Amino acid sequence: MDEQQTEQNGTASMMSAWMKSVTDSWNTMGQMWLVASKTMTESDTPTNGNGSDPLGLMGSFLKSWSGFASTLSAPDSIQSGMNGVGSNLESILQLTQTRVENYLDLQRAWMEKLGKTQDGAKSYNMKNMNQDFFKNWHDLYETEIKQYLNIPQLGLMRFHQERGNQAIDKFNSLQSVLAEFTFLVCQPIEKSIKNLQDRLAGMADEGTLVEDTREYYRLWIKILEDQYMQLFASNDYTETLSKTLVCLAEFTSAKDEVLEAILSNLPIPNQKEMDELYRELYLLKKKVKKLEQAKN
């Protein structure tokens, strides 16, 4: 116990000496600054006390800082700080522990989300790409990523932020659905070429190949047409087409809302206002016609 106290006293005196030297150096700097500022202001044109005095402000700041440093360097202050370290250690440990735990929780949640994205990883294999690839990506976006764009916004700009987020969300949805639609529409081309190759192989086996290359083109076009007819009559295509058009419409609406918000800052009417005007005009014209008919 005596040794501890002796050690603490030794540390406190070292701290005190260090703080004193720091304070002295600040004091010296402050005095030099004040002298320099006085010299400079004397050579300037007098300002009648209405102009600002940045150099004087700097001098005042240094003066107050040197006073603060002197207080800190007093042995009593240093002693109380040293005594408090022991009792505050627990609080510091608790604080640190809580922060680390929070971070670990977040990390766990991220890892879980990441784990979910890896589910069905086989369907993301580009080698065996099929329509499920796009469907799964779209579902993944809808369940895991979209929610971040739907987080309610705060503050003065919240409506604009939400509109922007909605536009981004609809754009992402459109991209995934459009990719699926494009993939679907390109499938018949791939299948028709394969089909043609099989047919040509068959024709070669039967010895019925012809020399006119146009015949092969006509055969391919016929196969392609049949493939498209099959595709277009399928439920998959009808649903994908419908989904694509809906996503396109939704993105257009979301984009228009963002544009209208921007345009509202300009002195021009926007589309919504014009539509309201058209509707009123239309209803007025109908009314007038009815009145004319009644009059006649």
Place this chain on the structure above:
Amino acid sequence: MEQAQLSIDGILKSMAQHAVNAHELTKKASDILLEPLNTAISETPYEIVYQEDRVKLKHYKPSGPARLGKPLLMVYALINRETMLDLQPGRSVVQTLLDNGIEIYMIDWGYPTRKDRFLTIDDHVNGYMDNIVDFILERHEIPDLNLMGICMGGTFSVMYAALHPEKVHSLITTVTPTNFDTKQGLLHVWMKKMDIDRIIDAYGNMSGDALNAIFLLLNPARLMIDKYVGFAENMDKKEFVENFIRMEKWIFDSPDVPGETFRQFVKDCYQKNLLIKNEMELDGKRVDLRNLTMPVLNFYGKYDHLVPPESCEVLTSAVTSDDTEDVCLETGHIGIYVSSRCQQKFAPKIAEWLKERDTNRTKATDLIPNKVKTTQTAKRKRPAANSQAAS
């Protein structure tokens, strides 16, 4: 059986010959494409005699005296343009009918803008069409006229005739969808699942370009690849190039369709099939096909992939007229107007059919002045309806 030998040199010879032909073809084609081409469409002279908003009424007069007592009002669809009926000399339904002494009025629906997005089917049928019919009846001092509708225009004409049978002397429908409950046409299949509300709410009107894209997607192999391969193979023939470009001009001349009209057309017709069930309403007025008591002539194309026969042929059994006729031509949706084979069957048949049912002649000297650039229409006091037309 011995296998036929496929000689490599035969294939190479054929390919070399194609290359030579292609080279000559390209040389001739560039000369043709760079010189002036006659690709004008709708060249038969006409006069605009009536206008209301964007809608105009064209009047075609036969070169000689009119041989029918009543003129023919032609109503085209809102999709694409009525210029199809007068594509070029030699392929003009309008010209053929004029040559047969039939006086023609044709509605030009114009190019709808966003201002027109709230116009409904009722506005077109009981608004524009009714005003135009009244104008013609007053102009000729007749109680009724002959009405002909094409595709969606035919659907409108059927609705109009059901709501105003006293004004329609006879009805001709061509490639007109009236029964939408069929899986034969891809459009019918696709429209069933279309969320039309979202689309119209987002865009206002149905874009003509979007409609073009949808029609191309109906058969991309033929319409986007084979068609242009065919053009490339024949572009050394000036007449072929001119005809091709005329068709291209017409096909891609697609006005927008007013949003509310399209919305109702898809929902009430394609999705609910209300028209043929006599359940369709326009502004609260029920369209009952049993009111169609006038003679009906119904054309459709056997190979029409847009409006399949199943969509057209039911009409004549849904009306109560005892004078109906179905004519199924061996052609597609557009071929009925432009195919040279159908030119001999289609318009002459219409002329003959109309003449057989013709009644009193027009008082040509008493025509009222044109009503161009007017937005006001005064309802005329009509003479008593012809008893033959009413029965």
